Amino acid sequence: MNAIDEDTLQAYVDGELDAAAAARIDAALAHDDLLARRVRQARALRARMQATFDPVLDEPVPERLSALLRPRSPQAAATPSAAAGRRGFGAGRRRAARRWLLPTAAAAASIAVLAVALWWRPGSGPVRVHDGRQFAAGALSVALDRALASEPDPRAPIRIGLTFRGADGRICRTFTDRARPPLAGLACRDGAGGWSLPVLGAAERPAGGELRQAASDLPPAVQAAVDARIRGDAFDAQQERAARDAGWR
């Protein structure tokens, strides 16, 4: 019995044959070494696929995914899919980029600060400088105080990204400002009730596919600064609101 085609053989391996057809293959296997080898290979591939992907079942589900299913943030969970695609793929890429950028955090951050120092005029716009440190001012300060990432205002020039508590216990928020040139940065709650800006830089928009554009929401220096500070996960919608209600303490 040598006329067993690939489709039949794979159906056998995948448990798709009825009992009679499977019994015919069983019988042929006993005296057909080549057939037996093909069956072994097909089974080995299937086993290898399972060995590779089944461990995903036991991984903890990331907070950003399970948070979507909590009933209390329906408007965050049920956004239209076109926007979701863009935002969704960007969100994960930011996480991935953070992993890779850790070692360069300090270097990238200092470059960003330097870049800002070169073209920033103190006293103007959304930033004030005090004792050599940058603080949010004007509209940026207001947005950091009030805006919620879970309830974005499409008309607002300043958009809040991640909110999280840093290892030093202070709440930090990433933001982008569609100013000219566009800015992005990290703001951390200051002891005096303001927002210090440890990282502020130009928000570049490199060319590329959708995924890369979404990933460019935050420049690497900001991502790296988030990595260097974050403790635990970024806030979900409810935690963000609670933090605002508590005055970002």
Add this chain to the structure above:
Amino acid sequence: MDPNQAVREGLPPLLPRLRRLARALAGQVADADDLVQIVMERALARAAQWRPDAALDKWVFAIARNAWRDELRARGRSQRLFAAEEAGAATADGNSGPAQKLELATALATLPPDHREVVALVLVEGLSYSEAADLLQVPVGTVTSRLARARASLQSHLGKDT
């Protein structure tokens, strides 16, 4: 039960399997979880379209497959073009040998999308051919032939004894 509530309550137990399927479709962990997020958002937004006599898992997996197709289209190029660059961060973490996993991830990345999704649904998720055919809205024979060609391709990449 109102379909919105049924879908919302039915999704959490499906998350581990959805993540596994997404990993098999997308390869990279970050892409896969982005895909899962999009799938959940779409499933919640379209909950009213789910009929309780349809299995929720198949409905959600079909959303996942379509969302991944959308993403590939949005990128304007096939998976294989960026597989080489990004395979290094792919499925490979865990315990059955990073080198083997990377090898498998690379082999999977060479498959055309319609072959890869059959592999993901049948070999990883464990659907029957007819379930996969229903989900993909193609004849069973198409599933069979795609799967056979995908297997042959994977085995040629992985060596005869896989």
